[in-house]
Every structure is written in C-alpha cells, then in structure tokens.
Amino acid sequence: MPKWLGVDGQTGAPVWEKIIYNTQGQAVAKERTLNYAEATNQEVGSALPKYQGGFNNSFRYKNFNLRVSTYFSYGNKVFSNNLRYMMNDGHEPYYNQIMLPDGAKVWTGPGDNQATEPSPQNSANSTETSTRYLKDGSYFTIRNIAFNYTLPIAWAKKIAMKGVSVGVTADNVVTFSNFLGQDPQTTITPGSFAMPGISEFKYPNNRQYLLTVNFNF
Amino acid sequence: MKKKIFTLVTLAVFAASSCKNLDVNPSDALSTGTLVTTTDGLTNALNGAYSLLKDHVEFNGSVDANNMYLRQFYHLSDFASDDIVCGQVTTDPLYYSFSLDHSPAQGNTRYYWYISYKIITGVNTVIDAVEKSGKTDAATNQLLGECYFLRAFCHFNLVRLFAKPYSVDPNAPGVILRTNLTDPSKKARSTVKEVYDSVLADAEKAAGLMTQPRGVQYASQEAAWSLLARVNLYKEDNDKAIEWSNKVIGSGKFTLATKATYPALFANATTASETIFCIAFTTVDDYGKFGSIASMIYSDGNSGWGEEYASSSLRAAMAPHPEDVRWSYIVPSKVGDVVQKKNGVEMYYISKFSFQGGSPNLSSPIMFRLAELYLIRAEAEAKKGATADALDDVDEIRKNRGLEGSLYNKTVPAGTTALDVVLLEKRIEMAFEGHRSYDVFRNKKTLNKAYWGYHITGLKETDIDLSKTPTGYPNLTVPYTNPRIIYYIPVDETLTNPLATQNP
Numbered sequence: 001m002p003k004w005l006g007v008d009g010q011t012g013a014p015v016w017e018k019i020i021y022n023t024q025g026q027a028v029a030k031e032r033t034l035n036y037a038e039a040t041n042q043e044v045g046s047a048l049p050k051y052q053g054g055f056n057n058s059f060r061y062k063n064f065n066l067r068v069s070t071y072f073s074y075g076n077k078v079f080s081n082n083l084r085y086m087m088n089d090g091h092e093p094y095y096n097q098i099m100l101p102d103g104a105k106v107w108t109g110p111g112d113n114q115a116t117e118p119s120p121q122n123s124a125n126s127t128e129t130s131t132r133y134l135k136d137g138s139y140f141t142i143r144n145i146a147f148n149y150t151l152p153i154a155w156a157k158k159i160a161m162k163g164v165s166v167g168v169t170a171d172n173v174v175t176f177s178n179f180l181g182q183d184p185q186t187t188i189t190p191g192s193f194a195m196p197g198i199s200e201f202k203y204p205n206n207r208q209y210l211l212t213v214n215f216n217f
Numbered sequence: 218m219k220k221k222i223f224t225l226v227t228l229a230v231f232a233a234s235s236c237k238n239l240d241v242n243p244s245d246a247l248s249t250g251t252l253v254t255t256t257d258g259l260t261n262a263l264n265g266a267y268s269l270l271k272d273h274v275e276f277n278g279s280v281d282a283n284n285m286y287l288r289q290f291y292h293l294s295d296f297a298s299d300d301i302v303c304g305q306v307t308t309d310p311l312y313y314s315f316s317l318d319h320s321p322a323q324g325n326t327r328y329y330w331y332i333s334y335k336i337i338t339g340v341n342t343v344i345d346a347v348e349k350s351g352k353t354d355a356a357t358n359q360l361l362g363e364c365y366f367l368r369a370f371c372h373f374n375l376v377r378l379f380a381k382p383y384s385v386d387p388n389a390p391g392v393i394l395r396t397n398l399t400d401p402s403k404k405a406r407s408t409v410k411e412v413y414d415s416v417l418a419d420a421e422k423a424a425g426l427m428t429q430p431r432g433v434q435y436a437s438q439e440a441a442w443s444l445l446a447r448v449n450l451y452k453e454d455n456d457k458a459i460e461w462s463n464k465v466i467g468s469g470k471f472t473l474a475t476k477a478t479y480p481a482l483f484a485n486a487t488t489a490s491e492t493i494f495c496i497a498f499t500t501v502d503d504y505g506k507f508g509s510i511a512s513m514i515y516s517d518g519n520s521g522w523g524e525e526y527a528s529s530s531l532r533a534a535m536a537p538h539p540e541d542v543r544w545s546y547i548v549p550s551k552v553g554d555v556v557q558k559k560n561g562v563e564m565y566y567i568s569k570f571s572f573q574g575g576s577p578n579l580s581s582p583i584m585f586r587l588a589e590l591y592l593i594r595a596e597a598e599a600k601k602g603a604t605a606d607a608l609d610d611v612d613e614i615r616k617n618r619g620l621e622g623s624l625y626n627k628t629v630p631a632g633t634t635a636l637d638v639v640l641l642e643k644r645i646e647m648a649f650e651g652h653r654s655y656d657v658f659r660n661k662k663t664l665n666k667a668y669w670g671y672h673i674t675g676l677k678e679t680d681i682d683l684s685k686t687p688t689g690y691p692n693l694t695v696p697y698t699n700p701r702i703i704y705y706i707p708v709d710e711t712l713t714n715p716l717a718t719q720n721p
Contacts, residue, residue, distance in 0.1 A: 041712070092304065093305070093560075122675050
C-alpha cells in the first residue's frame with residue numbers, strides 16, 4: 001500500500017511517497033506527492049507476526065492455587081479499517097470520531113509543520129488505503145487468571161465429600177498494546193467478512209469472571 | 218538395453234491408456250460443455266450474466282452492498298456531470314466523481330472493471346460452447362445473439378469510462394478487449410477505435426442472430442440496433458446513427474410515452490411502451506437503503522441516504538417550462554412551502570429509480586428507450602446540417618412531454634444552434650440516465666459546474682450563498698481536455714497485467 005508521509009505544512013493536504021523508477025525498473029529516488037493516484041504501492045510489513053507464544057504459570061502455596069495464562073504476538077502489522085471511518089478528517093461528518101491519540105495534531109494553518117492530521121478542508125483521498133491506518137499489531141495479553149482455594153479435607157468430610165475447592169477465574173483480563181483501537185487481535189486466515197490483518201468493526205473479546213465451586217465425591 | 222527400452226515402451230503405453238481414464242465427467246455436476254447443450258442450460262448460463270448487472274457479487278474477499286454494476290454505472294457517469302449536485306462529502310468513492318480526486322485504487326471503479334469482465338468472460342464461455350456444439354436453431358441463435366450483445370454493451374460502457382472519447386482521439390488507449398477464451402491474461406489495451414470496431418461487429422452480429430425476443434428485460438434485435446445507433450453517434454458516423462435509429466423507430470414496436478403516461482414510465486419500466494431494454498428488478502432485488510440505486514438520490518424520510526440532488530444547473534435549464542412533465546422526476550424535499558437544505562445545498566430529490574410497486578428504492582433501470590433514438594437521430598441530423606429534421610425529432614419528444622405549446626417548428630431560436638437545441642433536449646429528457654457527461658465531452662464542450670455543492674473541495678456550509686454563483690474555486694469548469702474526464706485503470710489490472718498502461 002502507499003506510504004503515508006503526513007501532512008503538507010503549507011496547505012494541510014495529505015502527503016504520500018512516490019518512488020521514481022529508471023528505465024530498467026529500478027527505484028532511484030523517492031519524492032513526496034500530494035496526489036494519491038501517483039503514490040507508489042509498496043511492501044510495508046506483514047500481517048503475520050514474527051514471534052508469537054504464551055506463558056502458563058502455576059503457583060501453589062498451601063491450599064491456594066494460582067494459574068495465569070498469557071499470550072503474546074509480536075511484529076505484525078494491522079490495518080485498521082475502523083480508523084478510516086473514525087478518524088476521517090471530516091469525510092463523514094455524521095460519524096462519531098475518536099479522541100485523537102497523544103501527539104496527533106490537526107493542521108491549523110500555513111506553516112503548521114507539527115501537524116499530523118490533514119485539514120478537513122483539504123483532505124482529498126486522506127482516508128484511502130495507506131500506512132496512515134497501518135498500525136503495529138504487537139500485543140501481550142493475560143488471557144486467563146484462575147485462583148483456587150482447596151478447603152481442608154476435614155471440612156469436606158463433614159458433608160460427605162472427598163474434596164471441595166472454591167475459586168474465581170477471570171478471562172481476557174488485560175491486553176497491553178500500542179495499537180490504536182479496541183483490539184489488536186485479528187485473524188490471519190480469511191473468512192466471511194474477515195480479512196487477514198485487518199481490524200474491522202467488531203466487539204473485542206469480552207472480559208468475564210466466574211465464581212467456581214468444585215466438589216469431588 | 219533391450220530391457221530398458223521395453224520398460225519405457227510399457228510405461229508409455231500404460232501412461233497413455235491411464236490418461237484417457239482420468240478425463241471423467243462428474244456425475245453430479247454439469248461442465249460448461251454439457252450445460253449449454255440443452256436450451257434450459259444455455260438460458261440459465263446466460264441469465265446468470267444478466268443477473269451480474271444487478272447482484273452484489275463478492276469482490277476482494279467480501280460482499281459490499283455498494284458494489285453493483287448498475288449503481289456504479291450511474292454514479293461514475295452522472296455524478297461527474299452537471300445534472301447532479303453533491304450535498305455531503307463521504308468516504309464512499311462515489312464522491313471522487315464529484316471532486317475528481319480519482320485514483321487507481323478507488324473501490325467503485327475496481328468493482329465495475331471486475332464485474333464487467335466477469336460478464337464478458339461469462340458470455341465468452343457460452344459463445345465458445347455454443348459454437349463448438351454446432352447448434353444453429355433460432356432459439357439457440359437468439360441466446361447466442363444476446364451473448365454478443367452483452368459483450369458489446371459491456372465493452373462499450375468500459376471504453377466510455379476508462380478511455381478518451383472517440384471524437385477526441387480514436388487512437389488513444391482504449392480498454393482490454395476480451396473476445397475469446399484463448400488470449401493470454403496479460404494483454405495490452407486496444408485503441409479506442411479497435412474497441413469501437415469490436416463493439417460494432419459484436420452488436421451487428423447480435424442483431425442478425427436475435428429473432429425470437431424474450432421480452433424487454435432481455436436483449437433483442439431492437440436493443441442491438443439501439444446500441445449500434447448510440448455507438449455510431451459517439452463515433453460521429455452520423456449516417457449510420459440515423460440508419461440504425463430509423464430501424465428502431467420504424468420497427469413499430471415502441472411508442473413514446475405521452476404527457477399522461479410519462480410520469481409513471483420509470484416505475485413501470487418493464488411494461489412501458491417506450492422501453493426497448495431494461496434490467497428487470499423484482500421485489501427480491503429491493504436492496505433498500507444500503508444497496509439500491511435510488512438510495513443516494515432519493516429518500517422519503519428514511520428510505521435512502523438522499524445525499525445527492527438534481528443540480529441548480531439542470532433546474533435552471535428546465536425553469537422556462539414549469540408545465541414540462543419531466544419535472545415529475547424532480548421531487549423537492551419541502552417543509553410547508555420551503556425547500557429543505559442539506560449542508561446548505563437545496564434538496565431536490567431524483568425519483569427516476571423509485572416506486573416500482575410503490576417501493577422508494579425499487580425500479581427496473583432502462584438501458585435503452587425510444588426517446589433516446591429520436592434524440593440520437595436528431596443529433597446526427599443536426600451535425601449533418603439537416604436542421605428541420607433535427608428539430609422535428611426534438612418536437613416529437615416535446616409534444617409528448619406537455620410542451621405542445623412550445624415547439625420549435627423547424628426554426629432554431631436566435632443565438633443558438635440546432636445541435637445546442639438537441640443537446641439541451643437530451644439533457645432534460647435523459648437526465649440521470651447515464652448520458653450527460655459523455656454527451657458534453659464527446660462533443661468537445663466544457664462542463665460548467667459553477668454552482669454550490671461539495672464537488673467544490675473544502676467547501677464549508679457557511680461559504681454557501683445561494684443568491685450568488687460561486688467563483689474562484691477549483692473544479693468549477695471541466696473542459697473535455699481535462700485528463701480527469703475519465704477514470705484510472707483500476708489497480709487490480711495494472712498490477713497483474715503489466716501490459717496495461719495507466720491513463721495520465
């Protein structure tokens with residue numbers, strides 16, 4: 001996809017990268033372009049993570065048992081289709097907009113070289129596919145925490161049980177990520193309305209808590 | 218050594234015999250070859266091609282309600298014209314037809330290109346199988362003719378959108394011609410002239426084959442003649458344009474809608490007296506707000522998005538004749554007597570694609586109707602200098618539109634030309650039906666969009682002053698020399714087919 005180079009300080013228009021090729025087809029130079037149609041399609045990362053894995057930890061102390069399972073994925077890029085609509089520079093004036101992330105700044109006037117988001121008055125093609133909406137999809141998430149307490153056997157015997165344990169579990173506890181959006185977790189296999197490496201409108205995995213009581217007899 | 222040779226020979230014999238057995242037809246499915254050997258199978262294969270004109274076909278991994286051949290067909294041409302004004306910016310690529318911020322990656326041209334060639338490849342498959350089968354009965358020929366017609370129709374619509382007008386440069390790059398199943402997929406663009414030649418040849422062949430009409434929802438001999446008239450007019454072969462128009466008008470199968478019937482013409486396209494060829498939509502094809510053609514240009518409150526309207530430019534052209542029944546397709550959104558505004562733009566809805574069976578989003582879009590043939594003939598006559606004939610044809614239309622008191626009677630009004638009279642009439646008669654932008658640019662004229670609307674990029678509602686004409690903004694006029702009167706070749710083609718050159 002075309003590379004997004006930010007905002008033109010003088011006009012507030014979006015800027016992309018254009019690669020100049022010589023007659024042999026080799027890239028010889030790069031330049032800025034204000035015309036999306038001229039921007040060069042480039043390889044800008046992979047939807048596949050470089051590393052992924054998880055840790056499962058189990059701790060036991062006397063009758064207490066704690067299990068924590070975590071998962072991480074590192075080095076993949078996610079294209080956020082949500083942001084095309086939720087950060088659209090006024091292209092869809094009646095849609096809700098996100099609060100701009102720290103460091104983002106809408107262009108305010110000629111000479112504004114700190115701006116990162118184009119002027120709504122001069123934003124042709126700014127929401128089209130580009131690295132503007134391509135985000136680092138790395139994350140570390142705690143999938144599940146389970147905490148158990150096994151009652152003393154003597155107590156269990158009183159109610160004719162071999163053993164009783166009580167506990168709480170929590171699913172999808174927390175996700176640490178620099179991703180801008182609700183959830184960096186995407187699919188890498190295409191499916192119905194699911195494209196690899198693309199974050200679409202969907203609810204993130206819900207967090208849930210369970211209270212457990214376990215009887216053995 | 219002998220043994221080795223023997224082994225080889227045995228192997229060869231073995232291989233040869235086993236290969237034959239590998240070619241087994243599935244017992245529970247039809248192959249292309251067997252499908253088209255029955256008339257039913259052939260009809261089904263062909264009807265599938267027609268349905269691609271109105272279906273939302275999966276493209277690029279998903280089904281998008283915005284992706285429909287006909288929706289794109291109208292948006293890409295009429296939204297670029299001066300008949301429709303944009304009342305709201307949007308991320309839908311339809312906006313680029315107004316703002317001219319085209320790109321090879323815009324979703325609507327990509328789908329249109331994809332689905333056009335899907336239809337073309339589909340009919341090529343049928344043509345190939347029929348011709349191999351050797352069947353030449355009239356029923357088969359009718360279906361074969363429809364295939365040639367669809368191929369011509371689709372190629373022509375592509376060359377209008379993606380290549381310079383024939384009258385501007387016949388040797389400019391056209392589109393990629395797909396007229397058989399054997400060409401390599403990597404193929405260069407033919408010139409505009411080559412595309413026109415192929416379209417004309419296909420349409421003429423189609424006209425000769427079709428003798429058993431299946432109704433106006435399918436192609437017919439008269440539809441092929443109408444296409445031939447239209448293509449020849451674009452090619453400025455005026456004699457041919459007149460000749461083919463005469464054949465359609467003289468066929469006696471169609472009559473102009475009258476002042477009384479015209480207002481109901483588009484809601485009843487499949488049974489209207491003017492319809493030559495339409496794409497039949499039924500209640501199951503009522504796509505509602507999210508995918509219909511009407512949704513962007515009409516709303517009864519919540520039935521559609523209703524973001525584009527009849528432009529003040531078109532309304533000014535019609536203003537001298539409030540009695541003109543063609544006003545019936547321009548429906549102002551009023552509260553009391555006040556026309557409502559959206560973001561400062563007056564809301565004059567367009568209802569040419571509504572009210573089939575009373576539904577606000579349903580119609581059977583007309584691809585060819587008799588009035589166009591009169592106007593094709595009139596334009597060709599005007600260009601040949603036959604002013605009186607041209608004005609007679611224009612008057613024939615006006616008589617049936619409530620303007621019997623304002624006929625030209627063979628006299629060109631002072632300060633104008635016969636051609637201008639014809640083009641003005643065509644603008645009003647064929648408004649919103651995918652003609653206007655082509656008519657302007659192929660006649661080497663400049664499109665004048667000096668009216669308030671969001672084709673002016675960066676416009677703010679507070680800038681709009683309806684009592685004045687906007688000046689000093691970019692895009693207010695589009696001369697036929699502007700490279701953006703046509704679209705870029707979609708990125709899917711140029712990435713997979715390096716021989717396809719991009720438009721400037």
